[in-house]
Amino acid sequence: MxxxxxxxxxxxxxxxxxxxxxxxxxxxxxxxxxxxxxxxxxxxxxxxxxxxxxxxxxxxxxxxxxxxxxxxxxxxxxxxxxxxxxxxxxxxxxxxxxxxxxxxxxxxxxxxxxxxxxxxxxxxxxxxxxxxxxxxxxxxxxxxxxxxxxxxKGILRRNGAQIGDELWVTGTIGNSALGLLCREGKISDSDNIFAESYLLPNPPVKFLVGDIASAGIDISDGLLQDLEHIAEQSQVGISVDILDIPLLPQAQPYFETHPDIILEGGDDYQLLFTINPKNKARMMARAEAENIQVTCIGEVIQGKGLFLKNTEGKNLSGKGGWRHF
Amino acid sequence: MxxxxxxxxxxxxxxxxxxxxxxxxxxxxxxxxxxxxxxxxxxxxxxxxxxxxxxxxxxxxxxxxxxxxxxxxxxxxxxxxxxxxxxxxxxxxxxxxxxxxxxxxxxxxxxxxxxxxxxxxxxxxxxxxxxxxxxxxxxxxxxxxxxxxxxxKGILRRNGAQIGDELWVTGTIGNSALGLLCREGKISDSDNIFAESYLLPNPPVKFLVGDIASAGIDISDGLLQDLEHIAEQSQVGISVDILDIPLLPQAQPYFETHPDIILEGGDDYQLLFTINPKNKARMMARAEAENIQVTCIGEVIQGKGLFLKNTEGKNLSGKGGWRHF
Structure with a gap:
């Protein structure tokens, strides 16, 4: 020191x-x-x-x-x-x-x-x-x-996403934002799992993919806002299948009533990254070795900004940029 | 960013x-x-x-x-x-x-x-x-x-001072401490030179001597306290000729009445270093090239702690460790 x-x-x-x-x-x-x-x-x-x-x-x-x-x-x-x-x-x-x-x-x-x-x-x-x-x-x-x-050669930046890449995320999303609501007494948290996520984030420190992923960011501001950073820096569009976003079972009911809390809440400290499908097997092997959950939630497309879809392919976003449901 | x-x-x-x-x-x-x-x-x-x-x-x-x-x-x-x-x-x-x-x-x-x-x-x-x-x-x-x-090979540390090395310092000492007294209205500062030293330190950024000096520290806590750090870390004694300490002419009267302000005041942001005499010529050439004033104020000796002398060689310090005049 x-x-x-x-x-x-x-x-x-x-x-x-x-x-x-x-x-x-x-x-x-x-x-x-x-x-x-x-x-x-x-x-x-x-x-x-x-x-x-x-x-x-x-x-x-x-x-x-x-x-x-x-x-x-x-x-x-x-x-x-x-x-x-x-x-x-x-x-x-x-x-x-x-x-x-x-x-x-x-x-x-x-x-x-x-x-x-x-x-x-x-x-x-x-x-x-x-x-x-x-x-x-x-x-x-x-x-x-x-x-x-x-x-x-292993630096992961925000500006490398390419059209055709897959969009992946580690862990589950929204727990910390729900934890803050619990602490404010707005929702209940019988098993204390959300409050604990808020207090004690668990970033996937050993999951390093800078050599195989094309772009990455940690989710601190909120899933959508951080995705927008990748889209903006990489000058691409990003399409997200919102029903594929990984949630804890306890978070599911809140996603239906308050999707914005999950999607924009922040403090998840999970890794959001884009990767060429040819590197997917190597990435998944690393995730498995470190016992880290990874989920594909979308893809990089032509255009600008975020495009949110549900599983039926219905586009939930406005013209290019997503704002609110 | x-x-x-x-x-x-x-x-x-x-x-x-x-x-x-x-x-x-x-x-x-x-x-x-x-x-x-x-x-x-x-x-x-x-x-x-x-x-x-x-x-x-x-x-x-x-x-x-x-x-x-x-x-x-x-x-x-x-x-x-x-x-x-x-x-x-x-x-x-x-x-x-x-x-x-x-x-x-x-x-x-x-x-x-x-x-x-x-x-x-x-x-x-x-x-x-x-x-x-x-x-x-x-x-x-x-x-x-x-x-x-x-x-x-050019890292300058505090623990390398060797018996026989010379002790040098850049710039002049005590101006910032006197500047603080001026700002508190305790002394006057007709040409504003002390107040300016307090507000705007001028560290000798281009004077890098890690490859030729044996130990170094910047004076932030005060000349004597920082010297003690070198003595302690290097496990040597340091003898200081206090009348050789470089002062602005305006600071001279205060050194006679309040030597502790000059010697312990801090915030000088000058470099204090020890150097083997054989490297002195190279050091002085660098100082001259960067137009930086350097002054020899003592030497590294056997023992522990600081020994303060005036020019007549009288030892002003107590047994080993210096405290106050």
Missing amino acids: ESVKVESQEKMGEFSFIRRFFAPLAGKTAWNLGDDAAALPPLSSESCFVVSVDNLAEGVHFFPEDSPRRVAQKLLRRNLSDMVAMGAVPRGYFLSLAFNPENLDVEEWFEAFQQGLASDQEKYALSLLGGDTTRIKGGIFLSITIVGEVHQ | ESVKVESQEKMGEFSFIRRFFAPLAGKTAWNLGDDAAALPPLSSESCFVVSVDNLAEGVHFFPEDSPRRVAQKLLRRNLSDMVAMGAVPRGYFLSLAFNPENLDVEEWFEAFQQGLASDQEKYALSLLGGDTTRIKGGIFLSITIVGEVHQ
């Missing part, structure tokens, strides 16, 4: 805070708090580094009463999802923290927060490489910069 | 905010807002990436009335100083922002903030590669993650 710069009057307090909660998470390349920055030699001469930033703020992305352990995991996993979306293996992350120690049981909150990070570091084989800590007046603000690595 | 994830209700506002203020700063590797992350191919197969994070918060590191242009430059330059301290060439940076649009003239503040970044991007030949933006209740919170690159 790089040495953390702090205001002079609070130096010792901050140093011991870092030592207490974050030094145990630091990886080897971080030189254990001993330098101005972390140094990362590339794993191969044909590697490319991939870097992404994601914030989480109390009152915006999480509730003050949320488990700090889950907050830590959500923060890290949102960033891991960006690595999947680029076809990259995560190597480590940098943590920027701001909080008001007067409004917080610092010991309790950061103890649990650290446990969440430690648990996911082990699960995903990565470590903390550096960071900075600041005392502010407002709520807790957290930002992670994640660094991953990918072979230069 | 990676695509920035935002809460659904504010998506369009945030996208246009990013497009308006930050897309113009985005570098090529950021793919102009079009992907989940930035991709950085190494410039050479023997390169190492160097990454550091630094926060600035309103009310902590800057005053609400400070020029947003200067805030942007200070934020970036603090990070650039970490790159100098590692011997690395900066390649780009990621910006994490949080602010309350209700308490801020967003248009005016970010227009000036962007101008500060744009001006320094040109000065230092680097660009914005990604980021994330969040609306919070508190003051403005800014964090930069900077990414630089260095040949694996």
